[in-house]
Amino acid sequence: MIKTLLAVLIVTTTLIGGTATAQTGSATLTRIKSAKVINVAYSPDSLPFSFVGANNEPSGYSIDLCKRVIAQIARAVGDTNLKVNWMAGSVSERLQMVAKGRADLECANTTQTQSRLANVDFSNLIFIDGGGLLVKAGSPVNQFTDLAGKRVAVLKGTTTEARLNDMLRLLQIGATVVTVADANAGLAMLEAGNVDAYAGDKVKLVGLAVQAKEPAKLALVAEDLSIEPYAMALPRNDSAFRLEVNKALTQVYMGGDIEQIFAQWLGKLGRPTGLLAAMFLLNSIPN
Numbered sequence: 001m002i003k004t005l006l007a008v009l010i011v012t013t014t015l016i017g018g019t020a021t022a023q024t025g026s027a028t029l030t031r032i033k034s035a036k037v038i039n040v041a042y043s044p045d046s047l048p049f050s051f052v053g054a055n056n057e058p059s060g061y062s063i064d065l066c067k068r069v070i071a072q073i074a075r076a077v078g079d080t081n082l083k084v085n086w087m088a089g090s091v092s093e094r095l096q097m098v099a100k101g102r103a104d105l106e107c108a109n110t111t112q113t114q115s116r117l118a119n120v121d122f123s124n125l126i127f128i129d130g131g132g133l134l135v136k137a138g139s140p141v142n143q144f145t146d147l148a149g150k151r152v153a154v155l156k157g158t159t160t161e162a163r164l165n166d167m168l169r170l171l172q173i174g175a176t177v178v179t180v181a182d183a184n185a186g187l188a189m190l191e192a193g194n195v196d197a198y199a200g201d202k203v204k205l206v207g208l209a210v211q212a213k214e215p216a217k218l219a220l221v222a223e224d225l226s227i228e229p230y231a232m233a234l235p236r237n238d239s240a241f242r243l244e245v246n247k248a249l250t251q252v253y254m255g256g257d258i259e260q261i262f263a264q265w266l267g268k269l270g271r272p273t274g275l276l277a278a279m280f281l282l283n284s285i286p287n
């Protein structure tokens with residue numbers, strides 16, 4: 001389905017865009033080649049994008065994309081046996097890892113924002129999601145205005161936290177925001193009745209609900225809190241490294257691998273939207 005949509009869009013759409021010319025030197029690629037290892041930050045609890053799966057190994061939609069990127073980087077540095085050092089962390093921890101040079105690449109469900117671009121670079125987009133609310137089935141919270149007087153949990157340091165606070169302020173809704181360290185803590189608070197809603201990216205909220213003790217007792221509020229464009233965080237000022245990352249993503253999007261990856265991790269949610277298929281096309285760099 002995705003491949004068909006891409007083929008149609010290629011015929012009917014003129015791609016307007018550009019990419020930085022690859023530089024002859026890359027500090028990141030040089031470091032990786034010398035160390036014979038690439039350090040990759042990921043989320044341990046962001047099902048279905050990035051989480052600890054079978055055999056305690058990173059798994060998920062973003063991880064599968066990341067493995068294609070790592071293979072491209074291995075080819076670029078001429079090391080087919082390149083070792084991968086996976087580093088788990090929260091979103092703020094992962095971004096710090098990249099910004100401080102401890103991680104060469106970050107693969108999870110991280111939203112690209114202008115404020116984050118001040119500290120790290122980003123790859124082309126890998127997914128588009130919307131922020132929303134998870135509540136108990138039968139909850140009186142059916143829209144954002146119903147949050148008045150209620151308690152809402154949200155993951156600390158995320159774009160969802162910032163946008164939730166902005167929305168409450170804009171609409172003058174008197175709700176209490178409770179920050180949590182990880183998504184499972186937010187889900188536990190919702191199930192225990194300590195909060196009335198848990199805010200997060202909608203696909204991740206679905207993943208959380210599936211893992212809940214009684215999934216049928218949870219529901220998503222229909223309204224979107226925000227639009228979340230996901231990308232891989234990269235070191236700043238290294239266009240040659242970014243080019244290798246985007247080459248790999250282009251190969252996945254245009255070569256058909258994205259069909260299998262989407263079906264495996266997100267297929268239960270239905271087919272990709274036209275917006276997502278267009279995103280794959282518009283984030284593919286022609287030769």
